[in-house]
Amino acid sequence: MMSAREAAFKSSSKRRFDRQLFSTQTYQLRPDDETGAAREALVDLVVDHLATYPDGDGIGYFLVEGASFGRSVEQVREFSRELFGAVWERFRSRCRRIAPEREFFCAETVTEDGNIPIGLFGSHWSFKPPHADRNGVIFSHVYGPTVGFEGGDVFLIDAIAYFQTSGLHFDEALTWSDEPLEQKAVLRSEHFEAAVHGYGRRFGKMNHDRILFVNNTPEGLFHGATEIHAADPSNFSRVLHRCVVRERG
Numbered sequence: 360m361m362s363a364r365e366a367a368f369k370s371s372s373k374r375r376f377d378r379q380l381f382s383t384q385t386y387q388l389r390p391d392d393e394t395g396a397a398r399e400a401l402v403d404l405v406v407d408h409l410a411t412y413p414d415g416d417g418i419g420y421f422l423v424e425g426a427s428f429g430r431s432v433e434q435v436r437e438f439s440r441e442l443f444g445a446v447w448e449r450f451r452s453r454c455r456r457i458a459p460e461r462e463f464f465c466a467e468t469v470t471e472d473g474n475i476p477i478g479l480f481g482s483h484w485s486f487k488p489p490h491a492d493r494n495g496v497i498f499s500h501v502y503g504p505t506v507g508f509e510g511g512d513v514f515l516i517d518a519i520a521y522f523q524t525s526g527l528h529f530d531e532a533l534t535w536s537d538e539p540l541e542q543k544a545v546l547r548s549e550h551f552e553a554a555v556h557g558y559g560r561r562f563g564k565m566n567h568d569r570i571l572f573v574n575n576t577p578e579g580l581f582h583g584a585t586e587i588h589a590a591d592p593s594n595f596s597r598v599l600h601r602c603v604v605r606e607r608g
C-alpha cells in the first residue's frame with residue numbers, strides 16, 4: 360500500500376515554489392510578542408507559514424529570530440514550548456484533513472548530539488541527511504549551547520517541489536534510512552546539492568537566538584544538517600531542544 364508520503368509526492372497537483380520567498384522567511388521577535396493580541400498574531404503568523412497546500416498557502420516552515428534577547432537557553436526553550444503548544448492547537452483547528460477523532464500528543468526532548476543513547480536511533484549522533492521524520496506532524500527546534508565544531512549547518516528542503524520539477528520517480532529521488540525503530544524517508548545523496556540550492560534554505564549554525572518551526576506532514580519539508588567536524592571533542596556541545604506533535608497509537 361502506498362504511504363501517505365509517497366502519495367503526496369505522486370500527487371498530480373503541482374507544487375508552487377518561490378525560491379526568493381522560501382529563502383527569506385524570517386521574523387524578528389519584538390518584546391511585546393509574548394502577550395495579548397501581538398502573541399495571538401504571532402501564533403497566526405507561524406500557522407500561516409506552516410500550513411501548506413491544501414490546508415493553506417504556507418511554505419512549510421517559520422523562523423523566529425531574536426529569541427535570546429533577555430533570555431537564557433532554558434528560557435528560550437520554555438518560550439518555544441509554550442508557543443509551540445498554541446501553534447499546534449491552531450494548526451489542528453485549521454487543517455480540515457486532520458479528523459477530530461484522531462489523537463495527538465506533544466513530546467519534548469533535549470538531545471546532546473554525539474551522546475545520544477545508541478538504542479534510540481542506532482547512532483550516538485542525530486540523523487543529518489535530508490529526511491522527514493516518521494511520525495511527527497509539526498516540530499520546533501532550539502539549538503544551544505552549540506560550541507566546538509565546524510559544519511552542522513541546519514537546512515530545509517522542499518523535496519516535493521524538487522521532485523515534481525525534476526520529473527523524478529519516487530524511488531529515484533528517495534530511499535529509506537536503516538534505523539532500528541523508525542525508518543525515515545531520505546533524499547538520496549546525489550540529489551542533495553541540486554535540491555538544497557534550488558529548493559532549500561541553509562540556516563548555518565543555529566543557536567538559541569532562533570526558533571525553527573517545521574511542517575513534517577507528508578506535504579511538508581525535509582530537514583537535516585551538514586557534516587559536523589569537532590576539532591576538540593572535550594569542548595564540543597550541540598544540544599537540541601525539540602517539541603514535536605505525534606499521533607497516538
Ligand SMILES: [Fe+2]
Nearest residue numbers: 486491492582
Ligand atoms: Fe529528523
